[in-house]
């Protein structure tokens with residue numbers, strides 16, 4: 090499958106590894122995502138579903154790359170085997186950096202930092218990144234706006250699906266990186282953009298306590314970057330929230 | 341010349357040799373030999389096809405070592421899965437490098453042309469194949485150079501044109517910063533080569 094594999098995470102649909110594709114001293118690590126076979130799905134249906142998921146994720150990534158949205162570069166696609174390799178991002182998920190409510194702060198800060206630079210036990214996880222919490226929210230809002238301006242809908246915006254690069258790893262590149270485009274698709278519809286934002290709002294509320302001001306900062310930055318397109322999305326977002334509230338009252 | 345081994349690929353395609361030749365003086369002859377080899381019959385034809393059994397790539401259109409490695413990787417993958425779009429794993433590298441699906445265009449743009457003066461030569465083979473550098477030197481009249489010299493040879497404006505990058509926001513954003521622009525162009529092109537088998 091690849092060289093030097095380390096399992097990073099195992100989700101419901103995919104196993105995620107840190108790996109090397111090329112036996113080359115100059116080679117950079119990649120993140121290898123393996124969408125594995127699902128026992129309960131019909132074999133040929135499973136194969137074509139896996140193939141189209143991998144293809145869809147790769148197509149969304151290349152569209153983002155061309156549009157200047159900060160996402161990992163693509164390094165290898167083997168759709169028949171459900172494999173996608175992307176650039177390894179040296180850093181942590183935003184979920185970890187905000188200190189999610191239901192998880193201890195035990196995500197390892199990755200990288201080749203000398204031991205003395207490793208965060209101390211009681212240090213705030215954002216400390217090594219040189220970015221304040223509010224500045225991080227601005228980065229998130231801007232990147233989502235760039236993605237929506239390119240008519241890419243993420244489909245699963247959560248704080249787990251965005252990462253912050255460590256400053257040492259690449260000084261000139263954008264710090265916030267959107268990841269996990271497995272459910273992404275192309276659409277210019279205001280409805281789809283509003284739902285994308287609503288999903289993130291819910292994710293903030295359920296994962297991070299007292300996150301309302303944080304999400305407000307995200308939206309402010311998003312609004313600025315969206316320019317003329319903001320008003321239509323804002324109006325629709327209010328409608329989507331209302332629908333969500335009604336649904337939860339009924340359910 | 342550098343050699344990379346891919347233990348997870350079938351043995352006959354598990355070793356990749358890559359060399360950069362600069363100041364190439366016989367590009368025209370190389371091209372003529374490739375064309376002729378494909379038409380010759382009998383043992384003579386087999387021998388000649390063996391002698392030119394490489395991918396010859398115009399170095400001007402390759403943006404980085406990762407760019408070439410990515411095309412090589414995807415070509416071996418296609419061969420291993422029985423899904424080659426071209427005749428050989430070596431011509432498949434040229435197909436992988438070109439943004440369109442047009443095979444003759446890929447060979448015309450990315451292969452050796454009469455005006456090529458720097459060539460990347462690639463041989464994919466089994467671990468048993470020995471002294472590949474001599475086999476390359478027997479064909480190419482040029483200076484064997486470190487792969488790192490590639491950076492100075494890239495024709496960025498042609499690369500951007502073939503990949504239609506000039507109007508893209510990612511490129512316009514960094515118009516003031518040529519070094520950053522090259523990083524971004526390289527990343528988009530590596531990504532495009534990697535995903536060509538599923539491109540829309």
Ligand SMILES: Nc1ncnc2c1ncn2[C@@H]1O[C@H](COP(=O)(O)OP(=O)(O)O)[C@@H](O)[C@H]1O
Nearest residue numbers: 098100103105120161176177178182249268269
């Ligand atoms: N490019 C990357 N570099 C480093 N780590 C990554 C990268 N992409 C994802 N990860 C890590 O792996 C986890 C799972 O990846 P993700 O693409 O979200 O897959 P899933 O569909 O299983 O959620 C992420 O939450 C993140 O921590």
Ligand SMILES: [Mg+2]
Nearest residue numbers: 249250268269
């Ligand atoms: Mg995820």
